[in-house]
Amino acid sequence: MHADPNGMSDSNRQWILASRPEGKPTEENFELVESERPEPDANEVLVRTRYLSVDPYMRGRMREGESYADPWAVGEPMQAGVVGEVEQSNHDDFEAGDVVAGNLQWAEYSIALGSELTPVDSDLAPISTALGVLGMPGRTAYFGTLEVAEPKPGETMVVSGAAGAVGSVVGQIARMAGARVVGIAGSERKCEWLTDDLDFNAAINYNQEDVHEALSEACPEGIDAYFDNVGGEITDAVFANLNVDARVAVCGQIALYNAEELPTGPRKLATLIEKRARVQGLLVSDFAPRFEAATERLGQWVSEDELHYEETITEGFENAPEAFIGLFEGENIGKQLVEVTEDVRAAS
Amino acid sequence: MHADPNGMSDSNRQWILASRPEGKPTEENFELVESERPEPDANEVLVRTRYLSVDPYMRGRMREGESYADPWAVGEPMQAGVVGEVEQSNHDDFEAGDVVAGNLQWAEYSIALGSELTPVDSDLAPISTALGVLGMPGRTAYFGTLEVAEPKPGETMVVSGAAGAVGSVVGQIARMAGARVVGIAGSERKCEWLTDDLDFNAAINYNQEDVHEALSEACPEGIDAYFDNVGGEITDAVFANLNVDARVAVCGQIALYNAEELPTGPRKLATLIEKRARVQGLLVSDFAPRFEAATERLGQWVSEDELHYEETITEGFENAPEAFIGLFEGENIGKQLVEVTEDVRAAS
Structure with missing residues (x-):
């Protein structure tokens, strides 16, 4: 079922x-369904989606079975990181027109408790960055690099999925920490971006090398x-080159x-003993x-031009599944977003 | 070539x-060769082997290729942990009759620099323990448990190779740290030893269950x-049951x-993300x-009867290879040693 994009307000x-x-x-x-715009209850806020985030981890939620988050139910809405505008607020902290971020739905309009929303400062950076470099992917890179992988000055750090939303930030933070950084990505364009714009020391195109x-x-x-953002054979190759005392952050x-079944690969634990990794x-x-x-630190780096980012923006809410599927084909450079362009307010 | 055990002094x-x-x-x-008893140079000590340690890690040194230690050369003596008596000393710290431990050779007599030897206090415990509970295996268990696996009170800790020289100490230290401890071993006798003598909470016989x-x-x-002392499918089974924030020490x-070739098995890194392990x-x-x-702490625990140990002793220097090979058949309970019984001094 496909709804009319010029539907009722x-x-x-x-x-x-x-x-x-x-x-x-x-x-x-995926199925696109039309419904009535929901009404916020007490303490709730109605948010109009401006940008919808599609992320690789969502593949896990489409699968049945135990994980760190419950799977999405078939026939039910899916969740996503969203940046949007407050359309209607019953919560003291927000008023109509505020820009907010939250984990909402793959929807043009979502309801959230005020406590589930974060204000987005549109003066600091484009609001879409609240889903990328200043959002979950940026924070993942920040903590994963500085507190798990822990690159030191003069060390060599490798990043897989290096041109993605997380990997591109990881590499730049590792550079700031004084490490030599080598990125692994899937196209020449991505590799050039890493070395030319993001100051990676080297980049490897796994589709060609x-x-x-x-x-x-x-x-x-x-x-x-x-x-590690990717796993599989790329990760096998990295493990074969680990130094003593190496740290691996598995993101x-x-x-x-x-x-559909857990893939097999070379057993790696003996390597960990040899390398005390x-x-x-x-x-x-x-x-x-x-x-x-x-987020504050990341914002500072962005404003000081220390941290660069790119976004791949798919236009139109109806193209969200295509944008998501594209993640597994390596189509995005930097953060993959869906821009929900219709100005619903103007139509109302 | 087999030498006469009643050979010249x-x-x-x-x-x-x-x-x-x-x-x-x-x-x-393996080949047994007879040679002249070596003479110590300046600062060197001649040690008569009393106990020779055979350990699983030695299999790695028989293999060509890069590792944390150089491989043994074909046609050359092999190294082993040894406890012995000083036969002749050109080093100020030692005199004839002292009991010492060191990384020496699979030999009845070895030469070492005084700086490579550690004195063994024969009043503290039987001298053979310097190769087991108060030696390298005990220290491996000590640091690996307390600083890598880090069991906490009320947690559940699993040990594979639980009835071996390292695993048996690991489990007891984890019990002292307040954890529930489950050991995995290969026979009923081993499992009974773990639960009845070493206070493990449970033991699993992987050959039967x-x-x-x-x-x-x-x-x-x-x-x-x-x-983890064993790897392979036993470890796969443990990984499937890890909790969030689990720690795995790979020993x-x-x-x-x-x-001969790196075995394959299920890829486990996705589990680590889910469990933040x-x-x-x-x-x-x-x-x-x-x-x-x-060593001091381990010795204290032994003397206070907090830490129990067992030794599997193979008699006779000529049986060292058999004792080593037995490690891979799970024949030992506790520490596997070779007792070099001939009283060479009496024969000299």
Whole structure:
């Protein structure tokens, strides 16, 4: 079902999970439904979506089974990071026109408790950055780099998924920390962006180069820290080059997310003994009490031009599934967003 | 070549590496050679071996290729932890009759610099313990448990290779730290020793039980810390039951040591994200500056009957390869030693 984008002012559109994907998600797994625009209750706020975030971790929520978050239910709305404007507020902290961010729905309009929303300062940076460099991906990079991978001056750090929303920030923070940084990404354009605009010391195009060989060449003194967004064979190649006392931050495994059964690969624990390496899984929500401090620091770096970012923006709410699926094809450079362009207020 | 055990007083016997094993080591990989008893130079000490230690890590040194230690050369003597008596000393710190420990050779007599030897207090405990509970295995357990696996009161900790020289000490230290401890071992006799003599809360016989199922039953609240001595499928089963914030100390991978090619298994990094778990490789030599403090603490626990140990002693220098090979068949309970029984001094 596809709704009329010029529908009535009190209408809403939502993407719901139509079915669980087998392997790579397809458009058939999503269904666009039209409904009435919801009304906020006491302490609730009605938010009009300006930007919707699509992120690799969402693939996990489409899958049945235990994880750190409950799976999305088939036939129900899906959640997403959203930046939007307050349309109507029953909460003292917000009024109509405020820009806010929150974990809302794949919807043009969502209801949230005021306590679930964060104000976005539109003077500080474009509001879309609240979903990228100044949002969850930026904070993931911040804590994962500084507190898990811990690059030191003079060390070599490798980042996979380096041109993504998280990886691109990771590499720049590691550079600021004094490390030599090598990024792994999937196209020449991405690699050029890393070395030319983001000051990475080297970049490896895994679609064109033998990653084992390219890493040996780009990291002649071995790898001291690794920030992993992808997993699989790229990560195998990195492990083969780890130095003694190496740290590995495991943030994502996008290469494996569409697998229906747990893939196998070389057993790595013996390497960890030899290298006394530490491998640690990372979930940014564990750092929630310190989000504000991280966002402030990231904002400062952006304003001082120390931290660069890029956004890949898909126009139109109806194209959200396509934008999400594109993540698994490596189509985005920097943060992938969906811009919900219709000015619903003007139409009302 | 087999030497006469009643050979001349100035003779020596050594085991040398005859060939590199393919798969599990066999007696053909070892050769017993007779030579002249060496003479100590300045600052050197001649040590008569009383006990020779065979340890799983030695399998790695029989293999060609890069590791944390150089491989043993074919045709050359092999190294081992040794406890022995000073036969002749050119070093001020030692005199004939002193009991010492050091990393010497698979030999009846070895030469060492005085600085490479540690005095052994024969009043404190049987001198053989300097190769076990009060030696490298005990210290590995001490640092690996308290500083890598970090069991907390009320947590559940699992130990694989639990009835070995390291694992048996790990479990007891974790009990002292207030954790519930579940050991995994390969026979009923070992399991009974763990629960009846070492105060483990439960023990799983991997040769008789489905480890996945047995772990679910023995660890109803999941696994907070894991000390891994074996790797492979036992470790896969443990990873499937890890709790959020779990710590894994990787000390050994004996199940994989005889593999000629790196075995494959389920990729585990996604689990680490879900559980924010930390996996860290452990090599006891990294803690060398604090060995003395650890040995003192271990000795105190032994003397207070807080820490129990057992030794499996193979008699006769000529049986050292057999004792070593037995490690991979799970034959030892507690520390596997070779007692070099001939009283060479009496014969001289």
